[in-house]
Amino acid sequence: MSLLVVGTLAYDTVETVTERRVEVLGGSATYFALGASRFAPVSLVGVVGEDFKPGDIDLLKRAGVDTSGVEFARGETFRWAGRYEGDWNKRVTLSTHLNVLATFDPKIPAARRASRFLFLANASPEVQLKALGQVDRPAFTMIDTMNLWIENARDGLGEVLRKVDAIVLNDEEARMLTGERNLIRAAAAVLGLGPRYVVLKKGEHGAFVMGSDVHFAVPAYPVELVVDPTGAGDCFAGGFMGYLASVGRHDPAALRKAMLYGTVTASFCVQSFSVGALQNLTRVEIDGRYDELLQIVTV
């Protein structure tokens, strides 16, 4: 079934303990779409500046991503710079230049308003609500968010949460949103804010999904060498939503499998800088790791 993502396209500057990469392709929608496109047709809505490289649009197109919803605005593309400490779970944002993102007003192409599966990547609740208002009764909508909106736009975020099916959060975001340190309590508290499902990511420690009819936990796929975790969360969401869209279902059995597909899609992402490991990734490779992960979790 049709899958739509509204999010960012960016140029990232990433420092790890061993390397630095300058202005490489990134952005939540980029990572999501590349991950999801291995499962189902994906349409991407976002904004880029005049400096966005045509080759990067081509890269998305070659991966099967519908880029007709990418708006070219005057100004520069969104820039993000960050550094990872020795512990991959700690990331320091060095700079953020919103550029064209500052005035982003998402416009869903008419042909995509009937999308059945919708992912609203991290953005202000205002932008998320605008996007949500343009899609006709999607079957399953998931959002992402971040500390900035949890702290500064809580009312708007609350309104979004009452209108969507699921939210994907990392452990720190879940704690910040709910004030609960214990992640099980935090997840339960998130459900109290409106969504039917909460997907809680714990980086190298895996993830779990909780809702009234499902509680399922999965460890991370065992990656021996992490190169750059940037985008892993969006790739997780891409694999998760991509799988759901591919089977056209969002029942508990499908959600469990989607957790595994999200996990393995993210595992490829972290093995290179930028989208290096994603651009030529095949469904066969994903299914290979899915089978491996299934072995690892099967009692």
Place this chain on the structure above:
Amino acid sequence: MSLLVVGTLAYDTVETVTERRVEVLGGSATYFALGASRFAPVSLVGVVGEDFKPGDIDLLKRAGVDTSGVEFARGETFRWAGRYEGDWNKRVTLSTHLNVLATFDPKIPAARRASRFLFLANASPEVQLKALGQVDRPAFTMIDTMNLWIENARDGLGEVLRKVDAIVLNDEEARMLTGERNLIRAAAAVLGLGPRYVVLKKGEHGAFVMGSDVHFAVPAYPVELVVDPTGAGDCFAGGFMGYLASVGRHDPAALRKAMLYGTVTASFCVQSFSVGALQNLTRVEIDGRYDELLQIVTV
């Protein structure tokens, strides 16, 4: 089948963020035996001082633990005091008084030397080797260790590792023992030291077992309120080894189930100070949580 544990009995003083308990029953062998005794008959070898309360021996006996291997020595029982920070994964040792443990020379009762399953709880490699030498070809031996021996008795620990089937470690110990930060690489490096299996515990993030014929990961059982994590690792080992002894097997299929049983046994331990939640724990309660956990991990 018969299960033997060699380890400590202690009086612990434990501080958490909200409470403090003084000189409560603890010790690796105590926690292990109480956990394991719900699955199979357990014999305990350890040493206590003249101050050890008869009521605490009775508590073990009531749980079905064979205490004939508990030696009563002149002096005081081993004391440990520690404090947990807000994050349960961080523990500060405030004091350690070895007392009778300083001269502990484990003596396995003649009737227990044919034990088929053996757990050597955290102790100096010297003590572990002495115990190992007194058991006749056990079918499956697992050891625990700690940073002290990894740093100060590496040769002895290496000798132990070449003689046993499995080692259970937490994440920090695995990293310290191998110099590998990535836990998958660390586990693989531990296997290179000799044991056939490594069980790597990650506290609230679950655990995994790795060997040439098995790689299985399990999340923690979702406990909403942790009261005191002291002894959780030994309870995990108790449930793990207790289950294996109960079925008399240690093949990969049994190891997978044992990981779940270890996980749920530990989940009871953390819900009270000392052995509060363990002394009246039943196999029916354990199986109830096992079924819940099985639901949580089944794709």
